[in-house]
Amino acid sequence: MAAEPPLAAIRSLPSWLLGRAAARGRALVAEALAAEGLKMWHHVVLSAVRDLAPVAQADLGRGIGLDPKDLVGILNDLQSAGLVVRAPDPRDRRKNAVSLTPDGGRLLDRCEKAAHQANDTLLAPLSADERDRFMDLLIRISGTEG
Amino acid sequence: MAAEPPLAAIRSLPSWLLGRAAARGRALVAEALAAEGLKMWHHVVLSAVRDLAPVAQADLGRGIGLDPKDLVGILNDLQSAGLVVRAPDPRDRRKNAVSLTPDGGRLLDRCEKAAHQANDTLLAPLSADERDRFMDLLIRISGTEG
DNA sequence: TCATTTCATTGGGGAACCCAACGACTTTTC
DNA sequence: GAAAAGTCGTTGGGTTCCCCAATGAAATGA
Numbered sequence: 001m002a003a004e005p006p007l008a009a010i011r012s013l014p015s016w017l018l019g020r021a022a023a024r025g026r027a028l029v030a031e032a033l034a035a036e037g038l039k040m041w042h043h044v045v046l047s048a049v050r051d052l053a054p055v056a057q058a059d060l061g062r063g064i065g066l067d068p069k070d071l072v073g074i075l076n077d078l079q080s081a082g083l084v085v086r087a088p089d090p091r092d093r094r095k096n097a098v099s100l101t102p103d104g105g106r107l108l109d110r111c112e113k114a115a116h117q118a119n120d121t122l123l124a125p126l127s128a129d130e131r132d133r134f135m136d137l138l139i140r141i142s143g144t145e146g
Numbered sequence: 147m148a149a150e151p152p153l154a155a156i157r158s159l160p161s162w163l164l165g166r167a168a169a170r171g172r173a174l175v176a177e178a179l180a181a182e183g184l185k186m187w188h189h190v191v192l193s194a195v196r197d198l199a200p201v202a203q204a205d206l207g208r209g210i211g212l213d214p215k216d217l218v219g220i221l222n223d224l225q226s227a228g229l230v231v232r233a234p235d236p237r238d239r240r241k242n243a244v245s246l247t248p249d250g251g252r253l254l255d256r257c258e259k260a261a262h263q264a265n266d267t268l269l270a271p272l273s274a275d276e277r278d279r280f281m282d283l284l285i286r287i288s289g290t291e292g
Numbered sequence: 293t294c295a296t297t298t299c300a301t302t303g304g305g306g307a308a309c310c311c312a313a314c315g316a317c318t319t320t321t322c
Numbered sequence: 323g324a325a326a327a328g329t330c331g332t333t334g335g336g337t338t339c340c341c342c343a344a345t346g347a348a349a350t351g352a
Contacts, residue, residue: 006197007209010190014265015171021288022168025161044156051152063153072332094317094330119160125286137280140271142167240299240348
């Protein structure tokens with residue numbers, strides 16, 4: 001029963017540390033993407049569209065865990081900027097087939113570079129070996145592999 | 147250059163996984179604390195007050211990284227519920243000396259139990275050894291040790 | 293004395309997250 | 323082939339977290 005330093009009760013909670021680390025990561029990535037004029041979700045959607053195109057909005061949202069409501073706004077932004085196109089799906093007229101434009105592909109490349117740099121900064125305190133280990137643990141905790 | 151599975155570009159970003167894991171942790175803790183009628187920040191402030199009392203609001207906010215503006219609202223809630231008291235500091239009349247009431251202490255105990263259970267659920271996929279390792283890495287990434 | 297700083301408080305706001313309901317359209321089922 | 327049930331994109335609402343600017347009161351240092 002050693003005397004705990006002040007604030008240890010909160011600071012030693014995994015959920016607390018996770019929140020702080022995530023906030024730091026978010027801030028670093030947001031700062032990096034701001035140079036391209038994009039938010040985090042713009043980048044995420046852009047990347048998912050490249051991987052899945054042509055894809056319906058509902059499938060897109062499910063793939064990245066984004067609410068359909070919020071996806072509408074993101075796609076409006078991306079389409080206005082000419083990074084993405086929505087085309088009616090002839091096989092199912094309820095659907096929009098979302099695809100990447102050449103401009104969107106180029107911007108995505110730059111975003112990925114920026115995001116990777118931000119993540120390098122985030123993980124700077126860790127060795128390469130520790131980063132691998134960290135990612136492995138993170139994947140198992142995040143519930144992403146379902 | 148093995149073909150990456152779809153969505154790997156985003157899902158393999160540490161900042162992305164960190165965000166998902168933190169969201170899961172937040173949800174688990176929020177659910178646990180809801181049984182006591184408290185939000186995450188109520189619990190955090192309550193815990194910090196116990197460790198630091200009597201403490202000025204500004205010091206409290208700095209200790210847990212909470213904006214002074216938001217701290218006002220949290221303390222209003224806690225004081226209305228009789229969990230915390232604000233007393234003018236005779237040595238510096240600008241300050242409010244915040245302290246815990248007996249009720250606040252009892253509720254905090256219950257909150258800590260609930261929060262620990264939620265964190266056990268969060269870390270359930272990890273062995274005890276891996277949890278220690280994960281926490282160590284997390285501390286170094288979160289920028290909390292400054 | 294007076295300039296600077298810190299205090300608690302009020303104001304506003306951006307961004308991530310989630311839920312309910314709608315018209316248009318599809319598929320299923322009788 | 324018509325009604326039922328489900329899905330699509332969209333619009334509406336809402337909560338939580340995180341940060342900045344400005345105020346009046348009070349302390350501090352020159």
